[in-house]
Amino acid sequence: MKRILLAMVFVLCVVFGITPPTQAGMISLEQEIEMGRETAHALEAQYGLYQDDAMQARVNRIGQRLAAVCGRDEIEYSFKVLNHNEVNALACPGGIIYVFKGLIDYMPSDTELAGVLGHEVGHVAKKHTVHSIEKQMWTTLALIVATGGRGGMGLIGAAQQALFAGYSRTDERGADKEGFYNTVKAGFNPYAMLITANKLEDLAAEGGGASYGLFSSHPEPEERAKRIKKYLKEYDIHPDVVLNENGVATVKEGDWTFNISQSIGSTKAEYRAYMLAGSLWVARQRGAINPDYFVVYDNGNYAHIYYDDIQLLTVYNQDAAGISPNAGAYAAACTKMLREWASVANYNDKLKKDKAFAEEQKRLAEEQKKLEKEQAKKAKEEAKRLEKERKAKEKAEKKAREKAEKEAKKAA
């Protein structure tokens, strides 16, 4: 029905040579979901899903955590992996989100995937594709009229066209911002978006360049990283990451330092340091660090280091070279250092907490003093008022007495 009305508006506008009014809100939720479903169907037919249940489940699990905090809960989100080696991701209207297998190879950690999926969820939550179609309602309506408005083909065609044409720069910035806050709110590493943006920049520099959902409008890598760093400043993230001229990245808190010198594949030492520092920050948000919660999962050539369920760092044989016999032994040495960090972190957090407590006590004391002062002032004013009242009463009584005496005299 709405479609017919739209077509009529279009025809009338053409007949009378007027521009149709702004079309925001013209696409209903049902239409958005239908557009998304059809687009998803076409994508899955073209690429096929990646046949790895554990991988599909992992991507969906990360995505659902982000969807839960994105602020748009009227739709159901799903996250799937397409079997294609392109480094890319794509958000259909209505909440079906895809990452390509190539992206997971390029950004293997939970942190990086959270950065990518947070950005894509941002596009859906802010309805970027829907709004972009609505803005181009002239063309959309022409399509609908051209297809005779049959079976919603016009809108779906427009959705796919808009999706592959990419987002505006404003929408990309919006999705970065949404993505950043989604990742932090969902409890992921706050550096997720920064690492993702940097790695995409590296890829573009190598001539790879992702498109569609991730980086569709002309990349502005420096501006993009600067913006994300601005968001990061809101959070007091410790340990810090210091980048040295020799390419070594140092994770640092007070006198405690942890150096990362090796790049692993496309993951520079710098990004590995962000992963470690941001994950440690996430860990301490849960309360005092328990040194027993550092665990190593040794896989032979590499070993994962976790704090409870938080992935901190993966170390490889090349990290161990010249230091430990292998990745597993090196990971064990790392956890020893991380336990030392735990006491530094707990001490600093306690100081901070104590300082905050002392400040709060001081503030309360000052407030109490102010209140007492105000009460004393009020009491003084009240006493003054009563005294004035008493005097006035006395005066009136005296006057009355004198008058009575006068009248008594007169009568006598």
Ligand SMILES: [Zn+2]
């Ligand atoms: Zn995007």
